[in-house]
Amino acid sequence: xxxxxxxxxxxxxxxxxxxxxxxxxxxxxxxxxxxxxxxxxxxxxxxxxxxxxxxxxxxxxxxxxxxxxxxxxxxxxxxxxxxxxxxxxxxxxxxxxxxxxxxxxxxxxxxxxxxxxxxxxxxxxxxxxxxxxxxxxxxxxxxxxxxxxxxxxxxxxxxxxxxxxxxxxxxxxxxxxxxxxxxxxxxxxxxxxxxxxxxxxxxxxxxxxxxxxxxxxxxxxxxxxxxxxxxxxxxxxxxxxxxxxxxxxxxxxxxxxxxxxxxxxxxxxxxxxxxxxxxxxxxxxxxxxxxxxxxxxxxxxxxxxxxxxxxxxxxxxxxxxxxxxxxxxxxxxxxxxxxxxxxxxxxxxxxxxxxxxxxxxxxxxxxxxxxxxxxxxxxxxxxxxxxxxxxxxxxxxxxxxxxxxxxxxxxxxxxxxxxxxxxxxxxxxxxxxxxxxxxxxxxxxxxxx
Numbered sequence: 510x511x512x513x514x515x516x517x518x519x520x521x522x523x524x525x526x527x528x529x530x531x532x533x534x535x536x537x538x539x540x541x542x543x544x545x546x547x548x549x550x551x552x553x554x555x556x557x558x559x560x561x562x563x564x565x566x567x568x569x570x571x572x573x574x575x576x577x578x579x580x581x582x583x584x585x586x587x588x589x590x591x592x593x594x595x596x597x598x599x600x601x602x603x604x605x606x607x608x609x610x611x612x613x614x615x616x617x618x619x620x621x622x623x624x625x626x627x628x629x630x631x632x633x634x635x636x637x638x639x640x641x642x643x644x645x646x647x648x649x650x651x652x653x654x655x656x657x658x659x660x661x662x663x664x665x666x667x668x669x670x671x672x673x674x675x676x677x678x679x680x681x682x683x684x685x686x687x688x689x690x691x692x693x694x695x696x697x698x699x700x701x702x703x704x705x706x707x708x709x710x711x712x713x714x715x716x717x718x719x720x721x722x723x724x725x726x727x728x729x730x731x732x733x734x735x736x737x738x739x740x741x742x743x744x745x746x747x748x749x750x751x752x753x754x755x756x757x758x759x760x761x762x763x764x765x766x767x768x769x770x771x772x773x774x775x776x777x778x779x780x781x782x783x784x785x786x787x788x789x790x791x792x793x794x795x796x797x798x799x800x801x802x803x804x805x806x807x808x809x810x811x812x813x814x815x816x817x818x819x820x821x822x823x824x825x826x827x828x829x830x831x832x833x834x835x836x837x838x839x840x841x842x843x844x845x846x847x848x849x850x851x852x853x854x855x856x857x858x859x860x861x862x863x864x865x866x867x868x869x870x871x872x873x874x875x876x877x878x879x880x881x882x883x884x885x886x887x888x889x890x891x892x893x894x895x896x897x898x899x900x901x902x903x904x905x906x907x908x909x910x911x912x913x914x915x916x917x918x919x920x921x922x923x924x925x926x927x928x929x930x931x932x933x934x935x936x937x938x939x940x941x942x943x944x945x946x947x948x949x950x951x952x953x954x955x956x957x958x
Contacts, residue, residue, distance in 0.1 A: 513587055513924025514908035517568040517577060517896070518542050519560045525813075526611045527556030533608035534648065534795040538898065541918025542571060560604040560896050560920050560944075563802050565636070568920070577922060581894070588894050589925035591948050596802075602868035604896045604944040605798040606648075611757045613791045615654075615766050615810035616821075618643065620785040623824055624805050634815050635805050643800035644782045644837070644863050646870065646942070647775035648900055651794030654770040656787055657829040660689040660697060662739045663704075666768035669736035670726075672719035673708075673765050681707045698827040705769055706822040709809055711762060720760040727751035735768075741832055742772045754792075754811070763790065763810035771832045778872065780837040782863040786826050797900070799944045801867045837861055842871045848885040856884050871943045875904065875933035884933040888943070895923040895945040897931075902939035905932045915941070 521539035529552060531537060536555035539547055549555070559566040562578040569576050578599065585593040592601060618641035619627055627635035645651070657663070667674050667682045674682050681704045688700035711719075727734050727748040734751075738744040750772070754764055770788065773781065775796075783789055790811055808814055809821040842860040858873040875884035888895075897906065903916040907930040908923060915921065915931065923929050923943075933939035 512909050512911040513922075513927045514906065514911050514913070514929075515577070515580065515922040515924075516542070516571045516913065517560065517920040517922055518544055518571045518574075519558050519568045519920050520566040521547065521555050522557040522559065522566065523554055524556035525554055526609060526613050527554035528608040528610045528795075529554050532610075534900075535606045535608040538606055538900075538918035538920075541916065542920070554610065555608060557608075558606040560898065561602065561802060562600040563603050563804065565804055568922075586926075587922075587924040589892050589948075592893050592925065592946055595948065596867075599802060600894060600896075601802060601866075601946045602944055603800050603802045603804075604868075604898070605800070606898070606900075607791070607796045607798050609651075609791050609794055609796070611792075612754055612763065612811045614806070614808040614812035614814065615763050615788065615790045616806050616808045617788045617825060618783075618785055618800075618803070619805055619807060619820075619824060623786075624803065627805065627807075627820070634817070641800050641803035641805055642783065642785050642863065642865050642867075643798060644780060644861060644868070644870065645775070645791075646780040646797040646861060646872065647777050647794060648797055649777065649795040651773075651775040651779075651791070651796055653773050653775075653789060653791040653794075654767060655773045655781060655783065655789040655835045656771050657701060657705075657769055657827065658739075658741075658771050659831050660701065660829055662741065663701070663769055663829075664689060665739055666735055667704075670723065670768060672722045672726075673768055676711045676715060676719050676765060677704050677708050697829070701827045701829060702822070702825070705825075705827075708765055708769070709762065709818050709822050711765075716762060717760050720755070720764055723764055724751055724755045746772070758811050761810055766790075766810055771835060773832050773835055775836070778839075778859075780839065780861050781835045782837050783835075784826075786824050787828075788821070788825055797870065797898075797942050799868045799870050801865070837863070839872070842873075844889040844891070845871070845873070846887040846889075847875075848883065856886075858886055866946070866948060868944055868946055871945070873931065873941050873943065875902075875931070875939045877933050877936050884939070886931050888929045888931075890926050890928045891945060891947045893925050893945055893947040895929070895943050897921045897923060897929070897941050897943045900940050900942060902933065902935070902937045904934045904939045906930070907932075
């Protein structure tokens with residue numbers, strides 16, 4: 510019987526928005542595992558390391574070169590019978606490392622029903638029939654646009670940025686301002702949808718001069734741009750943001766979308782969760798990302814790729830909230846035992862647990878007090894599969910009688926019902942991220958069913 514610990518070789522996608530050469534964490538992690546067809550080129554952008562069974566870029570067993578998809582299809586016990594049945598013999602999640610140099614597209618991911626409809630009508634642009642809720646955890650400082658701002662902030666920008674008001678239209682802007690003074694959430698969402706849709710349907714002829722006026726104002730006014738901005742995003746930040754984004758995508762509609770969406774900054778270890786139909790655009794940083802296994806993206810700005818403005822503006826929930834609502838609150842992971850005698854107080858194992866059943870992620874940091882000590886974390890067996898990546902340091906990983914080295918960039922698959930032990934080597938921090946799916950709820954954790 511195969512021990513359910515498999516070292517994986519994971520592919521790295523090259524997209525224009527990726528970090529270049531060895532600046533890309535995704536590329537460095539991919540290169541840590543020898544691959545016949547991969548070496549880091551100094552002038553090439555590297556965007557995403559994929560870890561999972563998605564057919565667009567399935568991970569492979571380092572030893573046999575069989576895909577993880579083939580392995581779990583042949584042996585359902587690796588997933589568990591319940592996970593295999595529910596998710597068609599595939600890993601329920603897609604685990605990634607993203608390295609972001611320039612803005613990703615203004616986008617949203619469709620819910621399950623819409624994904625099925627889009628895939629049926631246009632399989633080329635919508636290759637999956639699955640939804641794609643996703644979670645982001647920063648491994649370097651991160652910035653992004655995520656979710657609609659509080660309505661008072663949007664009103665401030667409509668009144669202080671003439672080209673924005675011009676594109677939205679005076680009637681739509683006035684209706685928005687009048688409506689959102691009230692507390693009727695349904696009416697507020699309708700007014701937000703009307704104003705945002707009007708902006709997104711702007712013709713190129715109107716967009717070009719408005720964008721030039723916007724960027725010129727940003728350069729000229731500096732910290733006074735947008736009447737000083739708002740508490741969450743001051744005028745100086747907005748001025749710099751406009752100039753940076755215009756240098757990446759000159760005259761793009763996304764410049765104006767910034768005034769509708771929250772500008773989110775995450776420090777290392779901070780995270781946010783995006784439901785299906787949540788609008789967002791990542792701007793800078795390296796992140797761990799976990800999502801339901803899908804590659805569906807509805808785009809409408811900051812991209813040379815296929816845009817689908819009509820679908821985007823009709824699919825969004827138009828929920829609005831401050832930045833704090835986008836961020837997650839991780840908790841100590843209760844089903845791990847840290848070696849209490851050897852590990853430093855800096856060691857930790859924290860759980861990022863979104864309100865969906867496909868995945869959760871545990872970040873574990875082990876720090877030895879001295880070279881001869883061994884900081885160790887023992888993860889209890891769970892009724893589902895896991896994928897583990899080391900993002901810093903080195904150590905060992907053990908399942909049953911099988912014990913192997915694990916270093917920065919190395920990735921392992923751990924099968925269902927297997928206890929897993931990781932140990933740190935040396936005195937440098939040893940950091941791992943473990944994505945997993947467990948359909949059965951446990952006492953002390955949130956039931957995901």
